[in-house]
Amino acid sequence: xxATTARNSRIHVVVLGGGFAGLAACRRLDDPRxxxxxxxxxxxxxxxxLLYQVATAGLAAPDIAQPLRHIFSDQENVTTLMDDVKRVxxxxxxxxxxxxxxxxxxxxxxxxxxxxxxxxxDEWIRHAPGxxxxxxxxxxxxxLLLAFERAETASDPAERDRLLNFVVVGGGPTGVETAGAxxxxxxxxxxxxxxxxxxxxxxxxxxxAAPKLLTMFTPEQSDYTRRRLEKMGVxxxxxxxxxxxxxxxxxxxGKRFESSVTIWAAGVExxxxxxxxxxxxxxxxxxxxxxxxxxxxGRREVFAAGDVVLxxxxxxxxxxxxxxxxxxxGRHVAEQILADINQAERAxxxxxxxxxxxxxxxxxxxxxxxxxxxTGLPAWxxxxxxxxxxxxxxxxxxxxxxxxxxxxxxxxxxxxxxxxTREPVPDELVKR
Amino acid sequence: xxATTARNSRIHVVVLGGGFAGLAACRRLDDPRxxxxxxxxxxxxxxxxLLYQVATAGLAAPDIAQPLRHIFSDQENVTTLMDDVKRVxxxxxxxxxxxxxxxxxxxxxxxxxxxxxxxxxDEWIRHAPGxxxxxxxxxxxxxLLLAFERAETASDPAERDRLLNFVVVGGGPTGVETAGAxxxxxxxxxxxxxxxxxxxxxxxxxxxAAPKLLTMFTPEQSDYTRRRLEKMGVxxxxxxxxxxxxxxxxxxxGKRFESSVTIWAAGVExxxxxxxxxxxxxxxxxxxxxxxxxxxxGRREVFAAGDVVLxxxxxxxxxxxxxxxxxxxGRHVAEQILADINQAERAxxxxxxxxxxxxxxxxxxxxxxxxxxxTGLPAWxxxxxxxxxxxxxxxxxxxxxxxxxxxxxxxxxxxxxxxxTREPVPDELVKR
Numbered sequence: 054x055x056a057t058t059a060r061n062s063r064i065h066v067v068v069l070g071g072g073f074a075g076l077a078a079c080r081r082l083d084d085p086r087x088x089x090x091x092x093x094x095x096x097x098x099x100x101x102x103l104l105y106q107v108a109t110a111g112l113a114a115p116d117i118a119q120p121l122r123h124i125f126s127d128q129e130n131v132t133t134l135m136d137d138v139k140r141v142x143x144x145x146x147x148x149x150x151x152x153x154x155x156x157x158x159x160x161x162x163x164x165x166x167x168x169x170x171x172x173x174x175d176e177w178i179r180h181a182p183g184x185x186x187x188x189x190x191x192x193x194x195x196x197l198l199l200a201f202e203r204a205e206t207a208s209d210p211a212e213r214d215r216l217l218n219f220v221v222v223g224g225g226p227t228g229v230e231t232a233g234a235x236x237x238x239x240x241x242x243x244x245x246x247x248x249x250x251x252x253x254x255x256x257x258x259x260x261x262a263a264p265k266l267l268t269m270f271t272p273e274q275s276d277y278t279r280r281r282l283e284k285m286g287v288x289x290x291x292x293x294x295x296x297x298x299x300x301x302x303x304x305x306x307g308k309r310f311e312s313s314v315t316i317w318a319a320g321v322e323x324x325x326x327x328x329x330x331x332x333x334x335x336x337x338x339x340x341x342x343x344x345x346x347x348x349x350x351g352r353r354e355v356f357a358a359g360d361v362v363l364x365x366x367x368x369x370x371x372x373x374x375x376x377x378x379x380x381x382x383g384r385h386v387a388e389q390i391l392a393d394i395n396q397a398e399r400a401x402x403x404x405x406x407x408x409x410x411x412x413x414x415x416x417x418x419x420x421x422x423x424x425x426x427x428t429g430l431p432a433w434x435x436x437x438x439x440x441x442x443x444x445x446x447x448x449x450x451x452x453x454x455x456x457x458x459x460x461x462x463x464x465x466x467x468x469x470x471x472x473x474t475r476e477p478v479p480d481e482l483v484k485r
Numbered sequence: 486x487x488a489t490t491a492r493n494s495r496i497h498v499v500v501l502g503g504g505f506a507g508l509a510a511c512r513r514l515d516d517p518r519x520x521x522x523x524x525x526x527x528x529x530x531x532x533x534x535l536l537y538q539v540a541t542a543g544l545a546a547p548d549i550a551q552p553l554r555h556i557f558s559d560q561e562n563v564t565t566l567m568d569d570v571k572r573v574x575x576x577x578x579x580x581x582x583x584x585x586x587x588x589x590x591x592x593x594x595x596x597x598x599x600x601x602x603x604x605x606x607d608e609w610i611r612h613a614p615g616x617x618x619x620x621x622x623x624x625x626x627x628x629l630l631l632a633f634e635r636a637e638t639a640s641d642p643a644e645r646d647r648l649l650n651f652v653v654v655g656g657g658p659t660g661v662e663t664a665g666a667x668x669x670x671x672x673x674x675x676x677x678x679x680x681x682x683x684x685x686x687x688x689x690x691x692x693x694a695a696p697k698l699l700t701m702f703t704p705e706q707s708d709y710t711r712r713r714l715e716k717m718g719v720x721x722x723x724x725x726x727x728x729x730x731x732x733x734x735x736x737x738x739g740k741r742f743e744s745s746v747t748i749w750a751a752g753v754e755x756x757x758x759x760x761x762x763x764x765x766x767x768x769x770x771x772x773x774x775x776x777x778x779x780x781x782x783g784r785r786e787v788f789a790a791g792d793v794v795l796x797x798x799x800x801x802x803x804x805x806x807x808x809x810x811x812x813x814x815g816r817h818v819a820e821q822i823l824a825d826i827n828q829a830e831r832a833x834x835x836x837x838x839x840x841x842x843x844x845x846x847x848x849x850x851x852x853x854x855x856x857x858x859x860t861g862l863p864a865w866x867x868x869x870x871x872x873x874x875x876x877x878x879x880x881x882x883x884x885x886x887x888x889x890x891x892x893x894x895x896x897x898x899x900x901x902x903x904x905x906t907r908e909p910v911p912d913e914l915v916k917r
Contacts, residue, residue: 096634096903113545115900122678123901132680135634135903153638188905202528202567206585246554248564448891448899452884459880467880468547469555471528471567473620 063088063130066390067148067158069138069326071098071121073376074164074359077383079131086394089131090156092148096120096135099187100444102376103453105227107190108316109234110198110242110466114187116452119445138165140329143352160354160390163327163341164383167360167374170322170338177298181220181315184227191472193316197235198471200313201243204250217255220303220312222295223319224261225268226411229278231316232259233414236286241464257287258312260305262294262319267419269373269409270426274419277428281413295319321374323361336363345401347386356389358382367401376443377407410436415461495520495562496826499580499590501570501758503530503553505808506596506791509815511563518826521563522588524580528552528567531619532876534808535885537659539622540748541666542630542674542898546619548884551877570597572761575784592786592822595759595773596815599792599806602754602770609730613652613747616659623904625748629667630903632745633675636682649687652735652744654727655751656693657700658843661710663748664691665846668718673896689719690744692737694726694751699851701805701841702858706851709860713845727751753806755793768795777833779818788821790814799833808875809839842868847893 064087068075071093082089097118106112125131137151141161148156169183182189197219204216217239221232239255246252259266259282265275266282266289279289293306298317303310323339333349334342340363341349347362349355359379364372372378385402392399408422410432418432427435437457444450456467496519500507503525514521529550538544557563569583573593580588601615614621629651636648649671653664671687678684691698691714697707698714698721711721725738730749735742755771765781766774772795773781779794781787791811796804804810817834824831840854842864850864859867869889876882888899 094906096630096901096906113547114904115545115902118902120678120901123897126677133678134638135631136638150638152635154640187902188907191904198528199567203584206566206568206582208586245558246552246565448895448897451887451891452899455883455887459883463880465555465880467884469528469552470547470550470619472546472623474526474528475620 064159064390064394065090065157066160066162067092067156068162068164069093069141069148070164070166070324070359070361071095071133072101072164072166072359073379074166074361074383074386075162076124077380078162078164078358078387079125079128081384081387082390083128083130084391084394085130087130087390090158091121091125091131091133092136092138092150092156093121093133094135094137094151095186096122097187098124098445100440100449101185102440103444104184104187104190105231105234107187107468108184108193108197108231109238110194110469111234111460112453112456113468114191116449116456117444118187119449124445138326141326143330143332143349143355146354158354161356162383162386163330163355163357163361164359164379165324165326165361166379167321167323167340168325169317170320171317172320174298177317180300181222181298181303181317183317184231193314194468195471195473196314197238198469201239201247201250201252201255202471205247213250215301215311216313217250217252218258218311218313219255220258220260220310220315222260222298222303222305222315222317224259224263224266224289224291225318226409228259228261228316228318229266229282229411229413231318232257232287233282233285233412236282237414238466240286242466242469253286258290258303258310259287260290260293260295260303260310262292264292266291267411270411270419270421274421274426274428278411278413278419281417285414321360323363327361338363346389346399347382347402348389348399353393356386358386364402366404368403370404370406372402372404373409375409378404381405410439412436496591496822497522497589498592498594498822499524499588500594500596501525501573501580502596502598502756502791502793503527503565504533504596504598504791505811506598506793506815506818507594508556509812510594510596510790510819511557511560513816513819514822515560515562516823516826517562519562519822522590523553523557523563523565524568524570524582524588525553525565526567526569526583527618528554529619530556530877532872532881533617534872535876536616536619536622537663537666539619539900540616540625540629540663541670542626542901543666543892544885544888545900546623548881548888549876550619551881556877570758573758575762575764575781575787578786590786592825593788594815594818595762595787595789595793596791596811597756597758597793598811599753599755599772600757601749602752603749604752606730609749612732613654613730613735613749615749616663625746626900627903627905628746629670630901633671633679633682633684633687634903637679645682647733647743648745649682649684650690650743650745651687652690652692652742652747654692654730654735654737654747654749656691656695656698656721656723657750658841660691660693660748660750661698661714662844663750664689664719665714665717665844668714669846670898672718674898674901685718690722690742691719692722692725692727692735692742694724694737696724698723699843702843702851702853706853706858706860710843710845710851713849717846753792755795759793770795778821778831779814779834780821780831785825788818790818796834798836800835802836802838804834804836805841807841810836813837842871844868 410420
């Protein structure tokens, strides 16, 4: 067969993970000399920055996801496989999969991302799920909406009060955004819809171990964020490291917080697949330490990119775990592979910081871009525009934009739906 | 407390079920002399006629659902409780709930709807889920999309072929609509997105026990439907009653069909709660037989409305299990309660048939309305307009309308997302 012959004479690049890094690598490898196989255990690319809006009933799950194979519909040299990566055999240059036959590669790109980290307390996951996948976000949406429903049916007033306590752990962008969206959900969106309870009396606690929120922003912006959140009804607890998480409670900074739903946005660690990379240098969290060109030390044909990487770049900048950094790394890796093919020199990766932003709530956000520090409405409009531009697919952009306009004008959220009322099976829930 | 006093002096109507019947009853009971408690085990009203589009990845779950308590946000006399109805004690006039305290009533409206019926073979549910709830629709969407993904990763060609066989049981509107949407998904939407399989070679079988599809339509329309479906790639099997359903296969009309996903759209039966109505006359399927005014014989304070009812109306018309009939019954029940309060006479229910319609695929449908029989594009445009008008909530209307336009112009579907890749636990799945 011609196709097979053509394929066999091409360089075969296997890309693990269809996040920002994997996607950028695949796109940049649109070259007839290269055959790409993209593996992801999900069938979609997920726009993680808006995941908190799925969890807080603002957006539907499909709004922020795009089928991976549809993204590469027109790029003939990419084959997408939905499969689990079981193990990577670096010596045999082979990837072992959960369903399909093993794949051998000429080049391997590891873009498996990060998962929620619990600082060695993996048992906490059962009581405090993270916010990294659509399954987690829709699970949290269900738990949050159910808490209000259960409070409305509860006959015991103490039980009602208990059900309306929510704890968000972690004062980074995800924690801030989730806490803000949750406070608005209770105080504005739901406020007229109940007869027996007052959803506005819900308590949202945001817990952070450090002395300030959003450590990557200026002290003024961190302080602005705290004040805005408190005005919106969030109680912010700084210098409060979590020491215990159990069913219905969190202990942090020596204080015990009742919590009917706890959301963990406090730490990340590398994908567990990295543990199978015999000989690759990992940090404690399982993230891969790479050479300046993003290849594994001593393995020129294996690269890592995105949140799975721990890297201080050639300019001495610690590369943050954000979408633009992952995209830049993915593209850089593809360029090194093409450089090899063209018998050109490889280059060291240099991170270009385009800025950071975090939304707090309606009409308010903080941003550091173009060398300037923004707060309030301008930052919020900037945040919305940037997120719409980087969201994949015109259909999703239109859908999210309309949802936002609708929410803004009507104080409503379109995804206040509990899809599945059956109790989840705990062990299924925490399978990682 | 004033509220309690006012409430106690009002007539308390308990409405079981927030489907079309329950919703219509609650709305018509917007009267200061009445206090309404609406119980549903879901937190939303579901627009079931579009459920097949959620199952076939055309719409997101929140697009066709509306939170019940939000619907009654402005109707102060309605309290909405999300709870399971465990048992109705007709003598004590009491409803027992899964979570909350029991409720006593002056009037009871049973609008619990129908669930999928398996003609006495409840064990088939495990292999052939129905299409009545969002949980079922999102489960089917997952199974359908996974079948294509698994076929793409499969190394055995026989396994690939097997995975691309789908069986829809039941040639009524839901079966026809699902089979048509599934054929279009495989042959048009997915066709360019795979590299190893040709999704266009998927087999969709539509199986019906009767000698024609859509029995409520004219023979010409039934025949038109069959021909259109076959042109779209659906293989229609008439006179083929199902005798066996197992993992991966269906036996019907003496023939065995391989099936990686089987969808059951063949029968309905009443809610199991009706079995707790001691003394109420039920048919074999658990549906309630009511007096002409829709009250239970000998129980003037208990009414039933919607799909849970088995009724030949005052004009000798057998009332069908469709949304307009449920709405008319719900409204009629509310009017009888108000008639009692006004010390007026009760009236017998008379069904006003507004027509029927079923969509087949892109630009093609059949309809019987205004005394005329429509097929093709005019019927399809009529079908779309009517469904948009009856869909609850302007936000959902806009969202669904845009999804349809996008699908029409781009041959795409916006909800091709597998939210949860973890295997469902079989016993959780079939819990009813």
